[in-house]
Amino acid sequence: MAKDTIILGAVAYLPKVVTIWEGIRDFFEAQGAPLDFVLFSNYERQVEYLLESKIDIAWNAPLAHVRIKHHTGGKSLSLGMRDSDRDFHSRLIVRKDSAIKNPKDIEGKTLAVGSRDSTQAKILPLHFLKAEGVDLNKVNVVSFDVDLGKHGDTGMSELDVLAALHDGKAPAGTIGDLIWVTEQAAGHIDPNVVECVWVTPGFDHCMFDALPNLDPQKVERFKKALFAMKWENASHRRLLELEGLKEWLPPREEGYKSLKEAVSDQKIAL
Amino acid sequence: MTTASSTAITGGDLTLGSGLLAVLRPALLLTEEGGVVSLASTNSSNRFDLPRWCQVEHHHYLRCESQNEVDTHFIQRGPFPRLRHYEVPSFELTEFSLEELTARTPFPKTAQTTSAFAPRGADLEEGRPNFPFSIHDHRFAGPPEVARLYDQATKNQWSSLHDIPWRKLKPLPRPLNLAVSQVMTFLAENEFSALYLPSRFVSTVHPYFMETSLFLATQLADEARHIDAFMKRAWACGEKPGVSAVSTADSLLSLLKSRDFLEATFLLSVLGEGTFLDLLAFIENHAPDDVTAEIVRRARQDESRHVHFGIAHVQHSLSTSPSVRTHLKASVERRASDLANMSGAPTMLQDALVVLAAGDTSPKNLRRGHDKYRELLDTMSTNRIKRLKSSGFSEEEADYLSELHTPNFM
């Protein structure tokens, strides 16, 4: 293997991940930026491998990004993100018959939340609810800890939250807005039973992370190839659609501020 | 049908999950890329849901204007590729025949492999897989008049169960009984090739030429019905089916070796089924009973449609692609060399036809029957040459090709 090949890590949260990265690998190759990928079953191992320089770049969900930032004293390189990673929101959804009209109303009630490592379905919604003045000690938080290690990427725990509300097992729950709109559009949500009563502030999602000492030429080649991927080009578009974006964007750090605060407040190990 | 500017729609208090998309998505679909759809909504949850949905669907959410509890959302249609391989103006049907539809949406010169099973005229989403249709050039996909033949076929479908006067059938003298059974056996055996051969090519015709696939479907149904009726007639009067000759099997095997749709149509429909038209007319003329006469009369009606299609298809291909002439001639020569040892129609068929034409087994009538059989061979040859000429071959070519045609008729 040529030493200028960029080794990229990604978490295999669904089978389509293989299709996506094989496509991106071929695209990078054609762009003169040889790339190979390593798939991990969880973000913890991927973070460890990046910190030990066993891979060059990691495609990280937000919690993993925050960990990399923490362990590099904020010096890690952020290389790019999807347009769809910006301004993510979480939703407080409730049963219509629950009489919950705003966040405060969940005190004394059961709140269904997603996996404990899901940024959008548990960590940030709880953080923002607390900031909204909700006393979480008075809330019976029920967590659907599925697909741990994948940090909520599969969306399975969010579907569990939705099912719990539909089945009347919980009067309220929190999920990310991607699942909220796609499940509505697919006709999987009964609008007579479930509604959204509150939207969290925005936050950012995935990021390409690298250590500060990564070969600058690799960094340059990676960025050049990544941003050459264009929606207007039909063969690129297939990859972009699979990966759920229209355009790769430069990184921005402020979108992770709330998550950093939440992690520290909730004493999540970094 | 499409507007580049802006479209206004009303969504009432609907949300994404309660039916709003059924009005929003079609409005966006009819808007050209970059055009704007404005949506009036009284449900404030759309303020959050619509921007996110637009992002997922790659539309551009512009802004929301609120006034008197009504939100107006402005959405710019995303850069959605809609391929138009096939463009015709809209129209209203008045006849509802396939011929009319085809006249309004004529065959394209070529069809794109990615349009797959999408009906002609549909806008196609991009990023489609390729389909393995080998016939996507109009020159080899069938003649434009195939739509009219399809209309005829659907009008003239019949049923062996309901349209044949089986109850009128009375036992015949044994020699005639045997002759009918033998003739029906021969017909059914050859009909099988007419069922199996075209069926191989239905799946090769690009669906943009749907008239041809639909017509072939009627042809297959016709052949199935013929086999059905001929076999019932073979068994009807207490005889078993007659003999199947090696020469018939050889002839049909060499027919099945046709390598493409055009060659198959030429060998089967122009030459084989064409020759069968004369055979069926002969059997009808000399049928010893009304049931036999009715079966072959109806079969002949269907066959003349198949032959018509065959001649038109070959004629269309020859006139648009002269190089196929050599290919078609070679296919007849190939069969002739496959069948070089065959000298005439199967003997048991010849005898049965002579007996049918004689009407009984008296020497006087048998002589007459034999004369009729020899006349049949002449008629077959004359008409085959005519059909070859109608297909676009010269007098000389037609004589030559007719002479090489299989003595098995099919």
Ligand SMILES: [Fe+2]
């Ligand atoms: Fe037939």
Ligand SMILES: [Fe+2]
């Ligand atoms: Fe036929």
